[in-house]
Amino acid sequence: xxxxxxxxxxxxxxxxxxxxxxxxxxxxxxxxxxxxxxxxxxxxxxxxxxxxxxxxxxxxxxxxxxxxxxxxxxxxxxxxxxxxxxxxxxxxxxxxxxxxxxxxxxxxxxxxxxxxxxxxxxxxxxxxxxxxxxxxxxxxxxxxxxxxxxxxxxxxxxxxxxxxxxxxxxxxxxxxxxxxxxxxxxxxxxxxxxxxxxxxxxxxxxxxxxxxxxxxxxxxxxxxxxxxxxxxxxxxxxxxxxxxxxxxxxxxxxxxxxxxxxxxxxxxxxxxxxxxxxxxxxxxxxxxxxxxxxxxxxxxxxxxxxxxxxxxxxxxxxxxxxxxxxxxxxxxxxxxxxxxxxxxxxxxxxxxxxxxxxxxxxxxxxxxxxxxxxxxxxxxxxxxxxxxxxxxxxxxxxxxxxxxxxxxxxxxxxxxxxxxxxxxxxxxxxxxxxxxxxxxxxxxxxxxxxxxxxxxxxxxxxxxxxxxxxxxxxxxxxxxxxxxxxxxxxxxxxxxxxxxxxxxxxxxxxxxxxxxxxxxxxxxxxxxxxxxxxxxxxxxxxxxxxxxxxxxxxxxxxxxxxxxxxxxxxxxxxxxxxxxxxxxxxxxxxxxxxxxxxxxxxxxxxxxxxxxxxxxxxxxxxxxxxxxxxxxxxxxxxxxxxxxxxxxxxxxxxxxxxxxxxx
Numbered sequence: 001x002x003x004x005x006x007x008x009x010x011x012x013x014x015x016x017x018x019x020x021x022x023x024x025x026x027x028x029x030x031x032x033x034x035x036x037x038x039x040x041x042x043x044x045x046x047x048x049x050x051x052x053x054x055x056x057x058x059x060x061x062x063x064x065x066x067x068x069x070x071x072x073x074x075x076x077x078x079x080x081x082x083x084x085x086x087x088x089x090x091x092x093x094x095x096x097x098x099x100x101x102x103x104x105x106x107x108x109x110x111x112x113x114x115x116x117x118x119x120x121x122x123x124x125x126x127x128x129x130x131x132x133x134x135x136x137x138x139x140x141x142x143x144x145x146x147x148x149x150x151x152x153x154x155x156x157x158x159x160x161x162x163x164x165x166x167x168x169x170x171x172x173x174x175x176x177x178x179x180x181x182x183x184x185x186x187x188x189x190x191x192x193x194x195x196x197x198x199x200x201x202x203x204x205x206x207x208x209x210x211x212x213x214x215x216x217x218x219x220x221x222x223x224x225x226x227x228x229x230x231x232x233x234x235x236x237x238x239x240x241x242x243x244x245x246x247x248x249x250x251x252x253x254x255x256x257x258x259x260x261x262x263x264x265x266x267x268x269x270x271x272x273x274x275x276x277x278x279x280x281x282x283x284x285x286x287x288x289x290x291x292x293x294x295x296x297x298x299x300x301x302x303x304x305x306x307x308x309x310x311x312x313x314x315x316x317x318x319x320x321x322x323x324x325x326x327x328x329x330x331x332x333x334x335x336x337x338x339x340x341x342x343x344x345x346x347x348x349x350x351x352x353x354x355x356x357x358x359x360x361x362x363x364x365x366x367x368x369x370x371x372x373x374x375x376x377x378x379x380x381x382x383x384x385x386x387x388x389x390x391x392x393x394x395x396x397x398x399x400x401x402x403x404x405x406x407x408x409x410x411x412x413x414x415x416x417x418x419x420x421x422x423x424x425x426x427x428x429x430x431x432x433x434x435x436x437x438x439x440x441x442x443x444x445x446x447x448x449x450x451x452x453x454x455x456x457x458x459x460x461x462x463x464x465x466x467x468x469x470x471x472x473x474x475x476x477x478x479x480x481x482x483x484x485x486x487x488x489x490x491x492x493x494x495x496x497x498x499x500x501x502x503x504x505x506x507x508x509x510x511x512x513x514x515x516x517x518x519x520x521x522x523x524x525x526x527x528x529x530x531x532x533x534x535x536x537x538x539x540x541x542x543x544x545x546x547x548x549x550x551x552x553x554x555x556x557x558x559x560x561x562x563x564x565x566x567x568x569x570x571x572x573x574x575x576x577x578x579x580x581x582x583x584x585x586x587x588x589x590x591x592x593x594x595x596x597x598x599x600x601x602x603x604x605x606x607x608x609x610x611x612x613x614x615x616x617x618x619x620x621x622x623x624x625x626x627x628x629x630x631x632x633x634x635x636x637x638x639x640x641x642x643x644x645x646x647x648x649x650x651x652x653x654x655x656x657x658x659x660x661x662x663x
Contacts (some may be wrong), residue, residue, distance in 0.1 A: 054359045055091040063087050067355060074333035079351060086352030090359075102348070109346045117264040123342040127260055127320040128269050131253045132276035134212065134313045137219045138246060139280025140287070140306040142409050144223070145184050145239075146430060147288030148299035150413055150423055153180050155299065156232040160543060177543040183232060184410055185539035186239030187246050192533035195247020200373055200521040202248060208256040208323045211248055216314035218245025220307050227304025243532075251528045254512035255520055259323040260343050262353075263580045265449060270512055274505035275441040280309065281409060282434035288413075289427050325581070328357060329517055360582030364516050376522045386519050388574075388588045393511040393527035395572045396457070399565035400507045401534035403464050404558030405499050407542050408433060408492060414543075418551060419488050420479045429489050436493045440500035452577040453506045457569050460502030465562035467495035472555025507531065510573075513581055514588060570604075571596050587624065598623045 055063060067087045071080040081101070089096045089110070096102065096110055112119050153159045158176040163169060170176070195215075202211040218241060226238040254273050261269040284306065291301040321343055327336035333354065340350035371379060380390045400406075408415065412433050416426040447456060471491035477484040507527075515523030545554050574587050574595055602621060609618035 053091070054363050055087065055356070058091065060088060060091070063091055070333075070355065070358065074331075076334060076337065079337070079347075082347055082351045083355055086348055086350075087355045087359075089348070090352045090356040106346055106348045109349060112345070113262065113264055113349075117262075119345070120262070120265065121343060121345060123321055124260060124269075127343075128257055128272050130313060130316050130320055131212075131257050132272045132279075133309050133316075134216070134249055134253045135273045135276040136280030136283065136309040137216075137306065137313065138250060139277040139282070140284040140309060141187065141219070141223065141242060141246065141280075142406075143281050143284025143288060143430075143434065144303045144306045146284070146410060146413050147292070147302040147427060149180065149184070149411070150299075150417070150426070151296075152232075152235070152299040152303075155296065156235070158232055174544070174547075177547065178540070179232065181540040181543045183236050183239060185536040186236050187243035188532040188536035188539060190240040190243025191247030191250070192243075192529045192536060195244040196251045196525040196529040196532065197247075198244065199248045199251035199525050200376070203252060203255075203326070203521040204373075207326055208252055208259070209317050209320060211252045212256065212317045213314065215245040215247075215249035215252070216310050216317065218242065219249065220310035220314055223304055223306040223310070227300040247525075247528060247532060250508070250532070251521070251524045254508040255524050256320075256323055258509070258512040258581065259325040259520075260321070260339075262344070263578060263583075266509075266513065266581075270509040272445075273508045274500075275438070275445070278434075278438040278441045278500060278504065282431075282438040283309075285427070285431040285434035289431055292424065292427055324354070325357060325517055328354075328361065333358070356580070357582060360580070360585070361517060364518070364582065364585050371518065373522065376519050377526075379519060380523060380526055384591075385585060385589050386516065386523070388590075388592055389514040389516075389519075389523060390526060391592065392514055392573050392588070393507075393523065394530050395565075395568050396503075396507045396510050397527045397531035398534060399457070399461075399569060400503055400531055401538055402558070402561040402565040403461065403499060403503050404468055404555075404561065405496075405503070406535055406538050407554070407558060408496070410539050411542055411546075412492070414546070415492075415551065416485070416489070418546065419475065419485050421485055425485075429485075432489065433492060433496055436496045437500050437504070440497040441504055444501040444505045447501060448505060448509065449577055452575045453510050454569070454573050454575045456502040457506055457573070458566065460498045461562050461566040461569065463498040464495055464503070465559045465566075467491050467498065468555050468562065469559040471495065472552045472559070475551040475555075510576060513576055514584060516585060517581070570599055590623070595623070 058066070064084050064087075067084045068080060071077050071083055076083060085099055085101055088099045089102070097107055153161075153176060154165060158172075158179045159165070159170055160173060160176045160180050161170060162173060199211055202214055206214070222238050222242040222245065226235055226242070229235040229238060254270055257270045257273065258266055284302075287305040288302050291298050291305070294301060321339040322335070324336040324339040324343065327333070327339060337350060337354050340353055341347060344350045344353065379386055381387055412430040413423075413426045416429040417423065421429060444456065451459075468491075471488055474484065474487040474491060477487065511524055511527035512520075542554070545557070549557065572592065572595075574590065576584055576587065579587060602623075606618055606620040609615045610620075
């Protein structure tokens with residue numbers, strides 16, 4: 001299963017690893033560039049934190065020759081003029097209007113990438129919507145077991161309550177608590193140990209769409225099977241089968257979205273995974289309430305209803321265009337161009353993105369080389385650029401479990417019942433949690449690409465810590481007081497409101513974009529396996545933790561973990577907003593020590609000066625330095641916005657834009 005960029009794909013812009021003396025004059029560098037050479041940024045140790053456009057230093061004549069060779073090598077000669085025009089646009093994005101032969105409608109389309117970035121083709125939105133349905137499967141599966149926890153243990157003779165239904169003491173309470181936790185953890189165990197790791201070979205052979213089709217089949221059939229099981233171990237087996245589908249789906253769908261979306265809206269579109277997971281959680285709670293009075297079969301309906309969103313995902317995935325980056329990885333550039341035609345507004349944008357991705361990947365190939373599944377896994381920890389992405393994705397995925405959201409998503413009905421609610425009121429309170437979780441995920445569609453992934457996490461984690469602590473303290477309010485249940489529910493809802501726009505959407509969005517194309521599948525498998533393994537650990541241990549530590553101790557423990565996660569994110573998580581997937585190679589080439597030193601010695605003191613001591617004169621020197629114009633840089637945006645403003649007027653800013661200017 002060897003994977004690498006096709007060596008026959010055409011000659012890249014010449015890149016030479018030449019150490020240039022710092023005293024070199026600008027004239028010497030210009031002469032060096034005129035010869036067709038490009039200074040190389042070390043993608044394993046980018047100590048200068050440069051983010052580089054690989055076409056920026058190449059003379060136009062050389063770019064044209066390279067494009068012609070690329071077109072001949074990949075059966076794209078019929079669009080050679082378009083590829084040349086696209087490459088020249090990518091070479092110097094702010095000067096795109098000066099490219100010879102560019103049409104007015106193409107100029108308008110490129111301007112709209114900044115002025116109206118949500119004007120995207122229907123095929124792109126259809127892809128995102130269908131993948132969002134896949135996310136809803138994930139959420140519904142979680143909440144089906146949440147409601148079923150109130151009745152299936154009794155049905156299968158493994159009650160975890162203090163007393164049995166006949167009123168006698170339960171002699172196997174502790175053992176049954178572990179069993180219930182194990183059954184709930186089944187999908188996450190199978191995902192972490194099998195489903196996630198299948199995604200790499202499945203993607204290698206069948207592509208993104210084929211892998212999603214495979215996972216949808218497991219997600220549909222296994223939940224139907226769980227609804228007709230006759231004992232707890234049959235239920236456990238069907239939950240394990242569900243995990244195979246969940247793991248391969250969760251490892252592939254965010255990648256599929258990230259690879260299809262343009263950089264300007266990638267965060268907002270990819271975060272739909274979490275938003276619709278939240279919607280699936282909400283729908284699951286709705287289903288739990290709808291069938292709660294159906295008697296002995298209620299838990300069967302609660303578990304089995306999760307097949308509903310899996311059906312359209314299973315049936316519709318092949319109506320989406322395949323990932324162009326997957327085609328490029330396989331050397332199928334003509335098919336990649338056809339996919340881009342469906343995913344971009346004009347053929348020029350498709351041609352520009354095709355060649356720009358190719359040029360970046362040729363630079364990336366210098367540090368990756370040829371590999372197979374097993375070497376790719378080992379390289380997650382041995383290649384410095386990839387290792388930093390591995391650390392960052394591990395941090396953000398682990399933090400999702402450390403924050404405590406899944407003690408609510410998995411066991412909210414149990415928590416509310418321990419707070420004194422009846423079964424019906426516990427389900428209603430859980431429904432409220434699901435609603436808050438979904439509604440407050442919406443702002444992240446805009447803020448994730450405005451404030452950034454890192455900023456959202458640093459803002460929301462402290463707030464999740466104090467809300468969990470407050471919810472735990474409320475268990476000390478006497479049960480007889482109406483404030484007891486009300487305040488517990490209120491602080492859990494506030495916790496969900498902070499989680500949903502921050503640690504909710506960021507982990508899967510972030511992990512889908514940080515790995516180079518060569519390691520994206522195995523890297524995402526690592527990230528999702530990390531998340532779901534610890535979800536399994538949480539699911540198994542929480543019933544016993546609740547009994548041993550009491551709700552106050554359990555909630556306090558997770559409040560402390562939120563603070564720990566905040567420190568990890570501050571030190572180890574680089575920002576990725578508004579960068580193309582290939583430009584992130586330069587971000588993750590910056591050594592971790594350099595990043596940590598910058599955050600501790602420059603970013604943190606600036607934050608205290610600016611926001612604690614209110615020193616408006618405080619200045620923060622940026623970590624990253626841009627060399628050559630990039631397709632997403634500020635010069636391009638500023639120039640387009642300047643040209644779009646009529647003399648004597650000022651372009652109105654959105655509410656989000658005005659708020660972002662304050663930070």
